Amino acid sequence: MLIRERAFVLKTIPYQEGNLIVTLLTEKNGIRRAIAQKAQTSNHPLHAVCQPLVEADFLLNISGGGLASMLQSEVKNFHSEVRFDLVKSAVAAIFAEWLIQAGGEEGLTFPSQSFACFRSGVYWLAESRENLIVACLRFLVCTISEAGIALDPDEFGRWSLSKAATSLLEEVLIGDVWKELNGYSQDVALELVNKLSAWIYDQTGIVLKSLKIALQLSIDTTSSYQLDEKRGEER
Secondary structure, three states, rough: OEEEEEEEEEEEEEOOOOOOEEEEEOOOEEEEEEEEEEEOOOOOOOOOEEEEEEEOEEEEEEEOOOOOEEEEEEEEEEHHHHHHHHHHHHHHHHHHHHHHHHHHHHHHOOHHHHHHHHHHHHHHHHHHOHEEEEEEEEHHHHHHHOOOOOOHHHOOOOOOOOOHHHHHHHHHOOOOOOOOOOOOHHHHEEEEHHHHHHOOOHHHHHHHHHHHHHHHHHHHHHHHHHHHHHHHHHO
């Protein structure tokens, strides 16, 4: 059966002789895995589109319970602003890893909602340069139900958070997930995202391997930026 689906590429791995297995986040059906034949070669028509964070309309051949076959694609956005920025792409990798793990073998429970949140998150990253750690919080909170768990004041009230971190979490929980959140330092966001990831592990056993990398990159980038600012003031 041939179907056309709007999707983001979440992950790509080499497979056998020049093929790629591509994990897609589709708008209507959640996570699908498709094989792109011979797409490892750079001159193949599907090579460029089989890159993480690319958004496209894909023509897939669905058969039985195995992998779909990727036949054609029409790129909508390469999201180069995120893909070629080390810190932003690391944050987006958290989004992708979380949905893949939270969906598990059974797939996503709310695919349209998760797709919309992922899309909003990627576009937000493309336009923003600050508070990237808060973006992790926003996305995880927005899609937390995919892991079969829920956050409420009774739950996070036992996390021994600082007053500022509690305030930030409350604002993320009750407000527009992607609105600008000003007035919170990086240390507050770090405290909260570390507590949230620890709680997720306690509840689900999910370990976000990409989180540590993204947090360290964000810290290093912020420290470098602050150092440059200080040097500029001294001059």
